[in-house]
Amino acid sequence: MTQQTILNATHRALGAKMVDFGGWDMPLNYGSQIEEHHAVRKHAGMFDVSHMTVVDLHGDRAREFLRRLLANNVDKLKVSGKALYSAMLNEQGGVIDDLIVYFLREDFFRVVVNASTREKDLAWIQKQAKAFGVNVTERGDLSMIAVQGPEARAKVQAILTDATREKAAKIGKFVAVEGDGLFIARTGYTGEDGYEIIVPSSHAVELWKRLAVAGVKPAGLGARDTLRLEAGMNLYGQDMDESITPWEAGLAWTVSLDAGRDFIGRAALEKQQTAGVKREMVGLVMDEKGVLRHGQRVATPKGDGEILSGTFSPTLGKSVAFARVPTGAEQAQVDIRGKLVSVRIVKYPFVRDGKPRDGM
């Protein structure tokens, strides 16, 4: 049975092309995903991300629990509202999911996990939470709208009450505030500034419509995918899964090997680090025409790798990809329908502040 967000009828009324995404009936685009992409890079766009799973964690030992559950260290979260990106690993160091955790109170943290991994994530979190007496509550009553782009914050602020606007205008990146019944976080998945707004589902359609009136353009999952890839952000299930460690998925920056913290998967990660990590995630840019795609073989002098996420980058006007290749490979060719095409290995993100980075 395909699930629908509360905004389903709104998307359909806008003429969205709908697709199944992880069991959810979601908008792929509202006409042109490339136009939606540019709208987010240049102005402001909004995405219905209500399919994502919001989970509240209550209990006196919530922080202690998260020290154990997550590869990144929640002790970096010292001020209420502060957010952290982290991987959640199994004992083998494989990525169960990536998520954002918000610190609200010492006995209350909120995590947002992926839609496609909802059931296994909830089962895993519940299983681990027992020993800490932490209560795990899925917030099915909430919806989420991501408003992204250089004009996104101003357009959201324009529809808030004075008191909430003042709070929302002040927060730094990766911080959330509450007001007007909304949970407003300065986070996102596009590489642009903006907010991700968690709203009671009963008010989500009204919020969407007010944002549309304020000049925010609806954007679908198609644009979301090209935006996040340009911004160098991983997609779970495509760029990493339970057989891949953070070292192999370009997520070393999210792993905190601080002294004395025994998080799940740590022993396996340290072992792999000592033995040497054999594969790494790199960025690829193709100057020739064509589009890099998931699963294509990447030939390097050190052996073969494969394309993880590949797409056409609307900002660069050419194809870019993430690939997992033997560590240290400096040259690569991609097998496109039997033809080997040269590509450049680059450090991602491909796009920053709305513009191609130098050398892309």
Add this chain to the structure above:
Amino acid sequence: MNEIPGDLKFMKSHEWARVEDNGSVTVGISDHAQGLLGDLVYVELPSVGDEVQAGNACAVVESVKAASDVYSPVSGKVTAVNSALADKPETINEDAYGEGWIFVVKPTNLAEEQEELLDPDAYAELIESEEH
């Protein structure tokens, strides 16, 4: 959705063919197909002079979402390709049955192969049934 011009014939794989007054066959993909693919970003064209067989892949259209082979509805020799698509592949999105044509074939077995193609009504029925 555009009206389907009455002088076109279709393959089940969504290519269209139009027999021109000089007997050549112009080939493209249907408006329905471009809608399924979404924004096109690249078209790989055959070369003028290539021999093509009916039902064989001889071009590729790529959107942000997917790559799709384009099959030739008829056998023969390629006499023209739409080079303008190299810089403006989105022309297919905008005008699939007109400026978005992909290549022209001088057919060698038109009478027989034409029988295999769908007329606009049959094609409209096919896409209708695919949607349900």
